[in-house]
Amino acid sequence: MxxxxxxxxxxxxxxxxxxxxxxxxxxxxxxxxxxxxxxxxxxxxxxxxxxxxxxxxxxxxxxxxxxxxxxxxxxxxxxxxxxxxxxxxxxxxxxxxxxxxxxxxxxxxADGGVNDLLLDALDIKQRQILIKTYEEPLYKLAVYVPATHQKQVMDALSLKGVGHIGNYSHCTFQTKGQGTFMPLEGTNPFIGSQNKIEHVDEVKLETIVQHSKRKDAIIAMLGAHPYEEVAYDLYPLENKGKAYGIGRIGILKEKVSLQSFCEQVKQALSVPAVRVVGDSQKEIKKIAIVGGSGEKYINQAKQQGADVLITGDMTFHTAQDALQMGLAIIDPGHHVExxxxxxxxxxxxxxxxxxxxxxxxxxxxxxxxxxx
CATH class of the missing domain: 3.40.1390.30 (NIF3 (NGG1p interacting factor 3)-like)
Structure with a gap:
């Protein structure tokens, strides 16, 4: 751009x-x-x-x-x-x-946002969402295209990121058939003549559309389609879309002691000191991280098997609760954001x-x- x-x-x-x-x-x-x-x-x-x-x-x-x-x-x-x-x-x-x-x-x-940036600083590659907060709805777009323009419409949609399922792109299903229509008075048809029924070899092109891409998908499809009036359907799906959430769970390359990991956190996040809850010699492998104030997520971190939660603004009684449940805490402050x-x-x-x-x-x- x-x-x-x-x-x-x-x-x-x-x-x-x-x-x-x-x-x-x-x-x-x-x-x-x-x-x-x-x-x-x-x-x-x-x-x-x-x-x-x-x-x-x-x-x-x-x-x-x-x-x-x-x-x-x-x-x-x-x-x-x-x-x-x-x-x-x-x-x-x-x-x-x-x-x-x-x-x-x-x-x-967001992907690549604050929590991912914190994990990037700690050089933790293997990660997943800690708490899901949003799942993007999915839609099915079905459009009827003359066979001569099938690739043109498909390419226009693909350029807008439409048709993604998991790690696959350009996902479509195409069914050949015959479309009929009669252009009436005042039309300027791409194919056919006014007041005469036309039979056209068409393809029903179906693809999946993310909620956030609906508008772009329709604009791209209409722009690439040759017809004056385009027949298409857009309807919601029950399929689960991409999940987004607060915090991350990450896996270290190898186990380290809590004390050693605290030193890594201090260096990576450029803080002079951290507050710590837990046995300094405890082995750490699976970490949870929530930028800013994340003390209310100690239960979710423990449930997902985290050995330690890195977050700021930890209060006294919540720190006691974490200690009792065997979850170590590293508090580097809110400012690491x-x-x-x-x-x-x-x-x-x-x-x-x-x-x-x-x-x-x-x-x-x-x-x-x-x-x-």
């Missing part, structure tokens, strides 16, 4: 290809937080949090768009007091025409492939804790 001029809406669309908004939890507030969909953008800054110091940095860097993980706005604003930090943040953003976009729990859940900064920059740079759009990381640390 290459463009001479980008708008915020273009970048939002790219982010939602990666982390669709429908993956987010209902309580979450993702998407545009402040600003405009239609303003042009030449410079993007990626940050974990939108704090006042980050906004000041964006102003200094002449940034048009801030992409953050944690939403700036969670609850409705009842008053805008510029004597307080939140009010000043909003005032500065509006005064300097800076738009803010948040990808939060949808980016946690900063992996999304580099991950988002790399993703967008691959997508835009355009020197006219500059994408930079925020240099401001939003970690509130110090280790003394």
């Amino acid at each position: 290459s463009k001479n001029k980008w708008t915020n809406k273009d970048i939002f669309s790219l982010m939602e290809e990666w982390a669709p908004k429908h993956l987010a939890y209902e309580w979450d507030n993702v998407g545009m937080q402040v600003g405009s969909h239609n303003r042009p953008v030449k410079k993007i800054m990626v940050t974990l949090d939108v704090m006042e110091s980050v906004v000041d940095e964006a102003i200094s860097e002449q940034v048009d768009l801030i992409i953050a993980h944690h939403p700036l706005l969670f609850k409705p604003i009842k008053r805008l007091n510029i004597d307080q930090s939140k009010g000043r943040i909003l005032q500065k953003l509006l005064q300097h025409n800076i738009t803010v976009y948040a990808a939060h729990t949808n980016l946690d859940i 900063k992996v999304m900064i580099e991950g988002t920059i790399n993703y967008l740079q691959r997508k835009v492939n355009n020197e006219q759009l500059e994408i930079i990381p925020s240099k401001i640390s939003t970690e509130p804790f110090q280790f003394i």
Whole structure:
């Protein structure tokens, strides 16, 4: 994809290809937080949090768009007091025409999102979802195509990613038959003449369509089909679609002690210290990870056979519960979600492939804790 001029809406669309908004939890507030969909953008800054110091940095860097993980706005604003930090943040953003976009729990859940980026940092390849939160509905598209344009329509659908079953693409079933129709007054038929019944050798082309690709599939099919009026059906299936979820379960290449693995976590995630629950000499092989605050998932981690759960914001009584059930805990803090900064920059740079759009990381640390 290459463009001479980008708008915020273009970048939002790219982010939602990666982390669709429908993956987010209902309580979450993702998407545009402040600003405009239609303003042009030449410079993007990626940050974990939108704090006042980050906004000041964006102003200094002449940034048009801030992409953050944690939403700036969670609850409705009842008053805008510029004597307080939140009010000043909003005032500065509006005064300097800076738009803010948040990808939060949808980016946690997305393939290649925060939890996968954390596992990438730990060099853990073998992984699966910890808790399923969404299963994409599937549909069957059946379209009747003249035999002469069968390949043309199939290729157009395939280019849009339609027709995937597991690790197989271009999945279709094609049935030969004969179509009939009579063009009436006012038509401009591709085949046949007005007021005369036509018999045409056609193919019924059937393929599977993901919920998120329905619109693209119909547009691609109609664009490639030669008929003025296209006969097609789109209906829901009971088949199970791709599953998405929060957290990941991963398998280490070999067993290590909890203490040794803590050192790996500290180095990989660039943290000076971690809080640990469990016997430091316990052998670790299967790990669960939930970026941010994941203490409520200790039971799911244990049920799936995890030896240790890596997550932030662990509280006292939940840590006791984990200890009692034999689940080790490594708490490297909430701020390790900063992996999304580099991950988002790399993703967008691959997508835009355009020197006219500059994408930079925020240099401001939003970690509130110090280790003394």
